Amino acid sequence: MSNTVMKIENLQAKIGDKQILKGLNLELEAGKVHAIMGPNGAGKSTLSKALVGHYDIEVLGGDIIYKGKSIVEMEAEERALEGIFLSFQHPVEIPGVNNAYFLRTALNAKRKHEGKEELNAAEFLREMKKHLEMLGMKSDMISRSLNEGFSGGEKKRNEILQMLILEPEVIILDEIDSGLDIDALRAVSEGINKMKDGKRTFLVITHYSRILDYIEPDYIHVLKDGKVIKTAGPELVSQLEEHGYDAIEEE
Amino acid sequence: MNLIDLKHKNPQEVTDLLGAKEREMLVERFVSLGLPSKKSEEYRYFDVEKVLDKAYETLNYVPKTLEVSDKIEIVDGVVVAAPQGMRIYNEACQQIDMDHFDPMYYLGHLLCPQTIKIELDGDTEVEIEHTYTQSDTLIHYRIVLYNQANRHATVYENFICEDIENTLVLYGYDMHIAQDSTLRVVKMQSMQDNHYAMIASHKVNVAKNANAILKSFDLGGDQALQLLKVELLEHAHVDAGHLLYLNADSKRGTVSQIVHVSEHSTSKQEAKNILDGEARGIFDALIRVEHSAKYTKAEQNSKSILLHDKAYMASKPQLEIYIDELEASHGATTGQLDPKQLFYLQSRGISYVEARKMLVIAFANTLIEEVKDTRQQERIKSAFEAVFYKNT
Ligand SMILES: Nc1ncnc2c1ncn2[C@@H]1O[C@H](COP(=O)(O)OP(=O)(O)O)[C@@H](O)[C@H]1O
Ligand SMILES: [Mg+2]
Numbered sequence: 001m002s003n004t005v006m007k008i009e010n011l012q013a014k015i016g017d018k019q020i021l022k023g024l025n026l027e028l029e030a031g032k033v034h035a036i037m038g039p040n041g042a043g044k045s046t047l048s049k050a051l052v053g054h055y056d057i058e059v060l061g062g063d064i065i066y067k068g069k070s071i072v073e074m075e076a077e078e079r080a081l082e083g084i085f086l087s088f089q090h091p092v093e094i095p096g097v098n099n100a101y102f103l104r105t106a107l108n109a110k111r112k113h114e115g116k117e118e119l120n121a122a123e124f125l126r127e128m129k130k131h132l133e134m135l136g137m138k139s140d141m142i143s144r145s146l147n148e149g150f151s152g153g154e155k156k157r158n159e160i161l162q163m164l165i166l167e168p169e170v171i172i173l174d175e176i177d178s179g180l181d182i183d184a185l186r187a188v189s190e191g192i193n194k195m196k197d198g199k200r201t202f203l204v205i206t207h208y209s210r211i212l213d214y215i216e217p218d219y220i221h222v223l224k225d226g227k228v229i230k231t232a233g234p235e236l237v238s239q240l241e242e243h244g245y246d247a248i249e250e251e
Numbered sequence: 252m253n254l255i256d257l258k259h260k261n262p263q264e265v266t267d268l269l270g271a272k273e274r275e276m277l278v279e280r281f282v283s284l285g286l287p288s289k290k291s292e293e294y295r296y297f298d299v300e301k302v303l304d305k306a307y308e309t310l311n312y313v314p315k316t317l318e319v320s321d322k323i324e325i326v327d328g329v330v331v332a333a334p335q336g337m338r339i340y341n342e343a344c345q346q347i348d349m350d351h352f353d354p355m356y357y358l359g360h361l362l363c364p365q366t367i368k369i370e371l372d373g374d375t376e377v378e379i380e381h382t383y384t385q386s387d388t389l390i391h392y393r394i395v396l397y398n399q400a401n402r403h404a405t406v407y408e409n410f411i412c413e414d415i416e417n418t419l420v421l422y423g424y425d426m427h428i429a430q431d432s433t434l435r436v437v438k439m440q441s442m443q444d445n446h447y448a449m450i451a452s453h454k455v456n457v458a459k460n461a462n463a464i465l466k467s468f469d470l471g472g473d474q475a476l477q478l479l480k481v482e483l484l485e486h487a488h489v490d491a492g493h494l495l496y497l498n499a500d501s502k503r504g505t506v507s508q509i510v511h512v513s514e515h516s517t518s519k520q521e522a523k524n525i526l527d528g529e530a531r532g533i534f535d536a537l538i539r540v541e542h543s544a545k546y547t548k549a550e551q552n553s554k555s556i557l558l559h560d561k562a563y564m565a566s567k568p569q570l571e572i573y574i575d576e577l578e579a580s581h582g583a584t585t586g587q588l589d590p591k592q593l594f595y596l597q598s599r600g601i602s603y604v605e606a607r608k609m610l611v612i613a614f615a616n617t618l619i620e621e622v623k624d625t626r627q628q629e630r631i632k633s634a635f636e637a638v639f640y641k642n643t
Contacts, residue, residue: 096615
């Protein structure tokens with residue numbers, strides 16, 4: 001691939017004493033939408049956590065090369081500052097941390113990293129307004145505690161809001177559509193599509209093809225038992241729907 | 252003066268040592284409780300002998316003509332300034348509790364024949380600022396606080412000190428909260444670098460239908476203990492909240508007794524403790540419901556977060572109940588910061604140090620946000636951050 005932004009080579013990783021990723025290879029082409037599909041328990045969330053440096057995951061072998069550098073040893077906050085973003089399958093609730101304060105702290109950490117001026121509360125709120133409208137989020141959602149008492153849909157919108165603010169380069173969306181009603185799905189997809197600018201790269205993780213009607217993928221990768229077993233174009237989606245994952249043979 | 256000299260002395264010897272003639276009852280109480288030591292129930296988690304056993308300088312307490320200020324300023328135990336019209340007197344304390352659990356309450360009274368009496372007028376809001384300027388000194392003073400019936404007053408207490416060392420402060424309140432009134436006392440004390448140690452021994456009398464709201468914010472790395480006895484009459488209510496954020500080798504906290512004396516009294520006591528370094532937090536809190544206090548409601552809770560494996564929390568909520576007709580609950584939990592929450596913040600580019608700070612403040616926030624005055628709230632938050640960053 002000529003324009004690779006991230007290359008995962010023979011990645012092996014475990015959670016506890018259980019090896020989950022068993023020599024996974026995947027290349028992400030800059031500016032494209034990659035979908036990862038696979039049955040429950042295949043290791044999709046584990047892969048996404050490995051990419052952002054989650055403490056649950058122990059990398060046993062292989063490498064993750066991002067913009068030409070290995071990031072396996074990098075701290076999570078560094079990876080984030082370098083432009084990798086994960087929208088969590090299950091975002092945590094943090095009572096007592098004000099959402100707006102959190103969002104501004106995250107944005108300012110990023111701006112500082114890029115040598116830009118930090119934004120004060122008023123400037124920040126102005127920035128936020130347009131995003132909130134587009135995502136159909138009530139403005140009180142950012143004055144509440146981070147994710148506390150949010151519905152499933154609200155949590156996912158809040159993830160997308162963070163993505164819009166932080167403007168990452170590699171965006172990993174883990175089951176972004178799970179638990180969303182049609183309105184929320186539309187709003188979330190609109191947010192995601194807005195970020196497509198031909199440079200940002202998306203890794204859309206799903207075990208269910210519905211989201212791919214809204215975010216058109218360029219590539220489909222099938223993940224099964226800790227490995228990517230097939231890579232193809234978007235035409236693979238309908239084939240998977242018809243025959244399921246069992247029909248896919250490892251390439 | 253070395254307070255350890257008072258150890259195992261008989262009433263006559265104590266009277267002579269303290270020059271406390273005609274105060275036999277107090278001497279009696281002090282001697283029967285005994286100077287606190289490692290073995291005293293109330294002081295067992297606190298290195299009391301370390302702070303008592305020193306040869307301290309003493310001061311003369313001469314009342315001063317008061318300057319006008321926007322707050323009550325007490326320097327080394329003497330009031331030097333107050334808002335215009337504030338009623339402040341130097342006089343002997345009229346109502347001393349003869350059944351307090353704390354010997355230092357009696358020692359305080361014995362050392363302070365004259366107390367600072369403050370009468371709060373109407374719906375006042377006043378700040379009391381305590382300043383300490385002397386090293387190697389025993390500073391002792393007591394405050395007697397009255398408010399008015401049907402009125403709602405607030406006191407903000409703050410503490411500052413000059414670059415002193417090895418001083419011991421003994422102070423405390425006798426508060427008389429009048430019928431149908433509310434008195435809110437918010438104490439903020441950040442102590443660092445061994446400037447001074449403190450033993451504060453209080454008594455709070457809450458009259459019929461009155462509310463006592465007592466919030467303490469104790470931050471830093473030094474040694475201090477607050478001992479608090481609250482008595483609740485009919486339909487009286489106390490809402491006590493204690494935030495501890497300790498580091499270094501601090502031993503600090505609250506020893507309290509909330510006594511439900513009459514029917515339908517209610518109490519709520521909440522402690523939140525964040526302990527770093529080798530700090531030891533203390534929450535030794537008894538709620539006593541007497542025979543005469545039917546239909547009491549009492550709720551007590553202590554939550555602690557240990558940020559370091561050498562930190563330790565001595566949490567001891569206790570109920571002592573002499574009747575059946577009541578609702579009471581208590582509990583204590585101790586844990587660490589939630590790694591999932593920490594990771595979430597870090598995965599958004601927030602540094603480990605900032606993420607920890609956010610979570611620590613979040614834990615404390617329920618108590619901090621109860622301080623309605625935004626200036627005082629900011630003061631607590633920035634003191635919090637100062638201690639936090641000093642430590643990381
Ligand atoms: N924290 C964990 N501790 C132990 N096992 C885990 C943990 N998280 C996931 N697993 C196991 O790892 C395997 C892959 O899980 P996951 O990556 O979440 O799959 P997917 O996202 O594809 O459904 C599953 O067998 C799951 O039970
Ligand atoms: Mg998953």
